[in-house]
Amino acid sequence: MKQSHSSVQQRAIKIIQMLRGATKRMPKTASTLIIERYGKSPYLILISCLLSLRTKDTTSYPASCRLFAKAKTPQSMLKLRLSAIEKLIYPVGFYRNKAKSILSVSEDILDRFDGKVPNSKDDLLSLHGVGLKTANLVLAEAFDVPAICVDTHVHKISNRLGLVKTETPDETESALRELLPKKYWIEYGRLLVIWGQNICVPISPFCSECAIADLCPRIGVTRSR
Ligand code: SF4
Numbered sequence: 485m486k487q488s489h490s491s492v493q494q495r496a497i498k499i500i501q502m503l504r505g506a507t508k509r510m511p512k513t514a515s516t517l518i519i520e521r522y523g524k525s526p527y528l529i530l531i532s533c534l535l536s537l538r539t540k541d542t543t544s545y546p547a548s549c550r551l552f553a554k555a556k557t558p559q560s561m562l563k564l565r566l567s568a569i570e571k572l573i574y575p576v577g578f579y580r581n582k583a584k585s586i587l588s589v590s591e592d593i594l595d596r597f598d599g600k601v602p603n604s605k606d607d608l609l610s611l612h613g614v615g616l617k618t619a620n621l622v623l624a625e626a627f628d629v630p631a632i633c634v635d636t637h638v639h640k641i642s643n644r645l646g647l648v649k650t651e652t653p654d655e656t657e658s659a660l661r662e663l664l665p666k667k668y669w670i671e672y673g674r675l676l677v678i679w680g681q682n683i684c685v686p687i688s689p690f691c692s693e694c695a696i697a698d699l700c701p702r703i704g705v706t707r708s709r
Contacts, residue, residue, distance in 0.1 A: 585613030637680025
């Protein structure tokens with residue numbers, strides 16, 4: 485039976501409320517650790533997000549710290565050689581392409597935005613290598629602008645929960661913007677990333693230990709623990 489928009493919305497809000505408590509003692513995400521260590525620097529949040537794409541936080545966070553020990557601004561980043569950046573960020577996935585992106589993003593920020601990371605979605609998306617997920621993470625975490633950062637975890641879990649029925653993370657982002665009141669946008673992304681790293685893992689999620697199991701129809705889950 486098709487559920488009404490408001491009943492799905494109420495279930496989503498209940499899930500958020502339950503995950504607040506359930507995630508409290510779980511490891512923090514790389515972006516939270518970066519903010520705790522370096523403050524709310526839009527540039528460092530942006531670069532660490534680029535490093536985290538298709539890479540586990542346990543690999544991308546130490547790589548970000550190694551890189552930021554050498555350069556914390558677009559100006560100082562551009563003084564590093566491409567090979568030096570590659571060496572510092574290895575073994576993040578696609579480290580060669582990411583090193584190139586880091587240099588071109590830094591150049592772009594200096595040339596077009598006076599050395600400051602822009603705080604509008606369109607401007608962020610115009611930077612080389614910046615997609616919707618990265619733009620939304622920077623808006624949410626660096627500028628406190630309501631935005632839903634949808635990575636593969638958020639996309640997959642939102643579908644398992646039956647809150648959306650979508651094929652791609654970008655479709656999920658726009659479906660969630662329709663579903664959730666703005667005040668939940670930033671928090672929803674944060675909570676689901678932690679849930680996806682610890683309980684609702686991509687292959688064989690830990691449904692028997694899941695605090696929101698009673699609210700989850702487990703759509704598309706064929707194997708679980
Ligand atoms: S019940 Fe299973 S599929 Fe649903 S959110 Fe929990 S871990 Fe994920």
